[in-house]
Amino acid sequence: MIWFALTLLAFALGVVLQLRLQSRPLLRTLLNPTLLATVLVGILLLLTRTPYDTYTRATEFISAFLAPAVVALAVPLHRLRGLLARQWRALLLGGAAGTLAGVAVDTLLPRALGLSPDAQRALTTAPATSPVALQLADITGATPALAATLAVLSGLLGALILPAFLTRLGVRHPLARGIALGAVAHGIGTARAREEGELTGAASSIGMGLAALVVTLVVALRG
C-alpha cells in the first residue's frame, strides 16, 4: 500500500514543481513528472532493497488504467477531425513518413551497433507513446519496463532537441512543426508543442495518435 501512495505523491510533486517552473522552459521540460516519479520511487526501492515484483503488485491498480487511457487517445483525434480533414495530406503523409523513418532508425541502428537483443526489441517502439510501447512489448518480446522507459526518454530528448533542430532545417509552419514533434516524441513532445501554440499542439496530438497506429502496424507486420 505504501508504494502505491508514494507513486501517486511523487507524480503529484512532479506536477507541482513543473507548474512552479512556468518561467524556465528548459527546466520545465527536464522536470517531467513521470521522470521525477520514476527516479524518486526507483531510488527508494533500491535503498530499501525492495524487489521490483513487490512494487509491481502494489501498484497494479494504477497499471489497470493504461488500456482505457490508450483507448481515450481517440478523443483528441475525434475533436481534431476538422483539422485532419482539411490538412490530411500534410498530417497523415508527413506524420506516417516521419514515424516510419524513426522506427527504421530505432530498429536498424541497434542491429548495426550490435546492441543486446533486449535493447534492440525495446528501442523499436520508442517513437510510440509509452503506454502503447508497453502494450507492444508483449508482441516484440521486449522487457516491458525497458520499452516504456526508452519511450519516455525518447519523448523527453525529442522535446529538448527537436524545436531548435526543426528551426535550423527551416521547418516553420506550425502544422509541420507539430506533426514532426508528435510523430517521434509523442506525449512529452506534444506538451512542448503546445507551448508553441494551439495549432502546433493540435498537429502534435494527431502525430502522436498516428504514430501509435503506425508503430503498432510495423510491429505486427514484422511479427
Next chain:
Amino acid sequence: MTSQTAALPPAVRVVLGLGVLVGFAALGEGLMRLLHWPLPGSVVGMVLLLLSLGLRVVRLHWIEPAADGLLGILGLLFVPATVGAIQFLGAGAEWGLWLLVMVAGLLLGAGVAGIVAGRLVRD
C-alpha cells in the same frame, strides 16, 4: 441525451465513461484474440472508438470526463512500468548507445515529418 448525462453526478459520469473506454479495450482485445492478429487490444479499441464517435454510435459527452481525466494523468499510469528501469542499471555504458540511437531516430523522423508536412500544407 445530453441533458440526461449532464444531470448525472460528476463521479458517475466518470464511471460511465470509464465503463465505455474499458469496454472498447476489451472489445479490441477479444477481436484480436478471435482473429489471431498480433495487435494490442487497446490500440484496436482506440480505432474502434474513433469510428464509433464518427458514426455517432458513441457520443463524445458520454466519455469526455473520463477520457480527459485519464489523459490528464497519462504520465502517472506508466510510472509502475518505467520504475522497472532499475533492473537495467547494470547495463551501464550501453545506456549511452541507447540514447544515441534514440537521438538519431528523433532527428531523422522529425526531419522527414517536418519537411514532408511543410511541403504538403494547404494555406
